[in-house]
Amino acid sequence: MNRLVPAWLSPHRTVLLALVALAVYTFALAAVDIGDEGFGYRPAALVRSLVVVIVVSAVVTYACAAVVRVPPNSDSWLITALILFFVMPVGVDAGTLKAAALGAVAASLSKYVLVWRRRLIVNPVVAGAVTCYVFSYAQIGGIAYLSWWVASRELLIPMIVIGVLTITALREWPLIVAYLAAALSTAAIAAAVHPTGHTLALILNSTPLLFLGVFMLPEPLTSPATRRPRLAYGALVGTLMYSSIYVKVTETYAFGFDPEIALLVGCLFAFAVRLASGTARRVPLDVSTSPMVASTYRVSADGRVAFRPGQWATVSTPHWRWPLWVRSRRVFSFASAPNASSDAGLVEFGFTVSHTPSRFKDALIGGARRAYVDNVGGDFVLAPRVRRSSRVVLISSGIGITPFASMLRSLLDDGEDLAGLAIVHVVRAADRAAYADLVERAAASGALVGCVVSAELADGFDAESLREVLPSAWTSADATHYFISGAPAFVGSTARSVRRVDPRTLLRPWRIHTDSFTGY
Incomplete structure (x- = not known):
């Protein structure tokens, strides 16, 4: 529903x-x-x-x-x-x-x-x-x-x-x-x-x-x-x-x-x-917004925010003259690693825009300099026990790669071997592949990387397409965990395909982790 x-x-x-x-x-x-x-x-x-x-x-x-x-x-x-x-x-x-x-x-x-x-x-x-x-x-x-x-x-x-x-x-x-x-x-x-x-x-x-x-x-x-x-x-x-x-x-x-x-x-x-x-306060941010790839923007902010890789933040940009029906809050996933915030006081978010951006996003693109982190939360995190004992597959569509960017930066900053990690990123066009440089760094550290350009699959993988992208050694492993991020339609369709490709997830549903936001 x-x-x-x-x-x-x-x-x-x-x-x-x-x-x-x-x-x-x-x-x-x-x-x-x-x-x-x-x-x-x-x-x-x-x-x-x-x-x-x-x-x-x-x-x-x-x-x-x-x-x-x-x-x-x-x-x-x-x-x-x-x-x-x-x-x-x-x-x-x-x-x-x-x-x-x-x-x-x-x-x-x-x-x-x-x-x-x-x-x-x-x-x-x-x-x-x-x-x-x-x-x-x-x-x-x-x-x-x-x-x-x-x-x-x-x-x-x-x-x-x-x-x-x-x-x-x-x-x-x-x-x-x-x-x-x-x-x-x-x-x-x-x-x-x-x-x-x-x-x-x-x-x-x-x-x-x-x-x-x-x-x-x-x-x-x-x-x-x-x-x-x-x-x-x-x-x-x-x-x-x-x-x-x-x-x-x-x-x-x-x-x-x-x-x-x-x-x-x-x-x-x-x-x-x-x-x-450490999330009991409202954090003021000094923000700047810049283009990243086609129709995609990076929000860089000065502010110390406590979070875990993969979590989201409720970001607000209140205005005196905005009417009641205009949203002054949006939920964004962190793209930065936690230590960038705790050490240097820097956080990063990413978002895409349609032909007509919302008033909220238009304000950021237009040069808004003040925003607030009102809330931090979410359970879409790579738990240490999962990372140590399991193979992990990260599947995203478009800007849905944002929480994975936070995870990858944290892992790379810690100098971890990423041999047990697979990254599947599907985009509608080649010029919309956000954080491609970060994905390349992950590949150099041992991660299995698959970038797919397909407008059809950007709305969700079917089982056959997923088998083509993921080797059977990954889907047949005893304890593979799947993290799926993107728009609700993509997340729902891809999660169903994962259950068909790896039937053991039907009995172990906790091995499928999903993160869907309409803002993606």
């Missing part, structure tokens, strides 16, 4: 469109709802809430951005506002409207105050929700209690449909499965211990299990960016949400893991993971 996701549908656009779709359905439901047993919210009250969170979020965000002199990312603040719309109480009176405004203020401020070296620590919506939680329980200012009103029977079906489409487009099913499995298992245990505890119907109809999992849990800047910590993060939040653990604090208040508190703990866990990996 990922092949049906269009290239223009970035993760931020996906979430924004999904939230808009859910909001439109909500307003339609409120408009046609009749009787006392229905949805229960009137369009006028929903409009008041929506206007408050959007206006307050916009004003506070741009005011803070003006103070620090860094433009906000164009769509981020609106996503935060729309999530708050579904979390904060509906604006039926002064208390609920004050809660919506307070949540929006706290969420927007958190992006500039609750930070570690310019990087978010907690999900902004969590910051807004926890602030309202504290004010309401302390009975300060007449702030209404959080309602999470999106968790309702009337919104269950659209939430399921929109959620499935959103998570599929985001490719976040492993995280969501870990979260749901932990949540439902914990709820089942709690229900067995306390018969009055959560039931499945109550969980789906009255708790934000789905909404939090779809729209808040995968937030990229406040969740772990590698597989194992990410799965642990999802399981931790799901477990805490339905643990039914309460600690009596006063005669009238018992602390429990409400949804916003559970996700707060998850965000702190993710922050600890980032601190341990």
